[in-house]
Amino acid sequence: MNETTLDQVLTQYHEANQDIVNxxxxxxxxxxxxxxxxxxAINGERIREILAQAEVxxxxxxxxxxxxxxxxxxxIESVIRLHEMLHLPEQKIKPGSSILLGRGGNMSSGIRxxxxxxxxxxxxxxxxxxxxxxxxxxxxxxxxxxxFKDKPVAVLDLDxxxxxxxxxxx
Amino acid sequence: MGNRxxxxxxxxxxxxxxxxxxxxxxxxxxxxxxxxKSDQPEVMSKLLGFTGQxxxxxxxxxxxxxxxxxxxxxxxxxxGPTELLHLPVATIHPLPPLLAARTQLLGLRALALTDxxxxxxxxxx
Numbered sequence: 269m270n271e272t273t274l275d276q277v278l279t280q281y282h283e284a285n286q287d288i289v290n291x292x293x294x295x296x297x298x299x300x301x302x303x304x305x306x307x308x309a310i311n312g313e314r315i316r317e318i319l320a321q322a323e324v325x326x327x328x329x330x331x332x333x334x335x336x337x338x339x340x341x342x343x344i345e346s347v348i349r350l351h352e353m354l355h356l357p358e359q360k361i362k363p364g365s366s367i368l369l370g371r372g373g374n375m376s377s378g379i380r381x382x383x384x385x386x387x388x389x390x391x392x393x394x395x396x397x398x399x400x401x402x403x404x405x406x407x408x409x410x411x412x413x414x415x416f417k418d419k420p421v422a423v424l425d426l427d428x429x430x431x432x433x434x435x436x437x438x
Numbered sequence: 439m440g441n442r443x444x445x446x447x448x449x450x451x452x453x454x455x456x457x458x459x460x461x462x463x464x465x466x467x468x469x470x471x472x473x474x475k476s477d478q479p480e481v482m483s484k485l486l487g488f489t490g491q492x493x494x495x496x497x498x499x500x501x502x503x504x505x506x507x508x509x510x511x512x513x514x515x516x517x518g519p520t521e522l523l524h525l526p527v528a529t530i531h532p533l534p535p536l537l538a539a540r541t542q543l544l545g546l547r548a549l550a551l552t553d554x555x556x557x558x559x560x561x562x563x
Contacts, residue, residue, distance in 0.1 A: 325556040328458050329487060329543035337534060339551055346534035375535040434539035 295389040299368060300421055301381040304356045307421045309414070310370060310379075314426045317369040318384055322347075332358075333433075335380055338367065345369060347378035348433060355405055372426030375434065390414070395423060408432075447524035450550075451502065452557065454517035455483045460558045461523070461550070468503040468511060470520045475501070479513040486560055487544040504562055525550050530559065 297312030317340070324336040324347055335347040347367055351358050359382070367378040395412040402410060402422075409432070411423045450461035451470065460482075479501055500518035503511050529552045533541070543558070550557040 323554065325551070327537060327541070327549070327556070327558070328456070329541050329546070330537065331540050331542075334537060334540055337537065337549060337556075342528070344531035344534055344549055344551065346537045348536060377534060377536045430536065433536055436540065 293391045293393060296392050296395065297387065297389050298421075298423065299387050300385040300416055301366075301368065302383040302385055303350060303354065303381060304359060306354075306356060307385060307416065307419045308354075308381075309416075309421050309423045310368065310426055311411075311423070312387060314370050314372055315368050316371060316376070318387075319367040319369065319378070322367055322378075338378055340369065345376060345378050347380055349380045350429065353429065353433065353437065354409070355403070370426050370430075372429060373431040373434070375430045377430060377433075386416070388416075390416075398422075445527065447526050448530060449522065449524050450557075450559065452521045452523050453482070453500065453502070453519075454497065455486065455558075456488050456517075458558060459555060460486075460516075460560060461525075462504075462560050462562055464522055466505050466562060468505050471501050471503075472518075473501070474513060474515070475503070476513045479515045482514045482516045485514060485544065485562070486546070487542055506562075525552065525557070 298309040299312050299315045299318070300307060300309045319338070319340070322338040322340070324338055326336040327334070330336070333349045333352045335349055337344050337346055350356075361380065362382050365380060365382050366384050367380055368384075369378050370376065394414045396414065397412055398407065398410045399413060406422065409425055409428050411425045413423065414421050449464035451464050451467045452459065452461040454460065482502075497517035499515050500520045502514050502516055502520065504514060506512055530548050530550045532538075532548055533546065543560075545560040545562055546558055547561045548559040550559055
């Protein structure tokens with residue numbers, strides 16, 4: 269009689285496991301935030317830090333959208349506001365606002381946001397291509413859109429945002 | 439003026455412009471004086487593009503003689519007091535890229551942060 273050995277059982281187990289295909293969907297980390305009444309997101313890989321409190325030093329001769337500079341543990345970073353670039357009504361800095369330290373287009377800068385909504389991993393499939401109804405000025409700046417907590421969220425292209433900003437387009 | 443730059447510090451002549459603290463490398467300054475030597479000294483705030491900024495009502499003018507490689511000496515009016523300082527190199531930072539791209543100030547090259555005080559560092563060409 270051919271008896272089954274433990275080795276055979278374990279070998280079969282391991283072989284079966286090798287056939288298992290990882291069907292987990294790729295996810296993307298997003299930092300979702302509010303500007304005015306609109307919600308936006310930036311890929312989490314592009315956000316180095318989220319600062320709730322930082323002393324901002326105004327630098328004369330800067331455009332109104334450049335709030336100033338901050339000292340981040342010995343490094344100086346600019347802080348910009350995206351309201352003008354995104355055609356949102358300009359607002360005063362709200363309590364609870366934060367500064368996202370972002371990287372894009374080989375540049376880094378702080379971005380003032382009114383509120384951080386969430387930092388979350390979402391399946392990539394939840395991000396849809398930008399719709400044709402997106403306003404003209406947003407076309408180049410939006411990588412995609414999604415719905416989060418029943419609100420539309422535009423995922424911003426930080427490379428494009430920083431490059432446009434440096435060229436004076438915002 | 440002193441020219442005692444080292445790896446640890448940078449000698450600057452510090453002054454005010456429209457209420458802002460500013461400085462230029464001391465090696466580019468020949469002297470500082472209270473009375474103008476020339477008939478019409480240049481005004482530093484205009485040279486550096488401070489147009490439209492509010493002047494400082496408490497200012498008192500001081501005059502710097504700047505060394506220029508090409509054009510010799512140039513006298514400029516600044517807001518006093520003027521000081522010769524040695525800024526620790528660790529407090530001096532290049533301009534962040536977006537600020538460098540968008541500033542309207544002419545010759546702004548770096549920022550110094552000391553004791554929560556910002557100093558604008560200029561290079562006069």
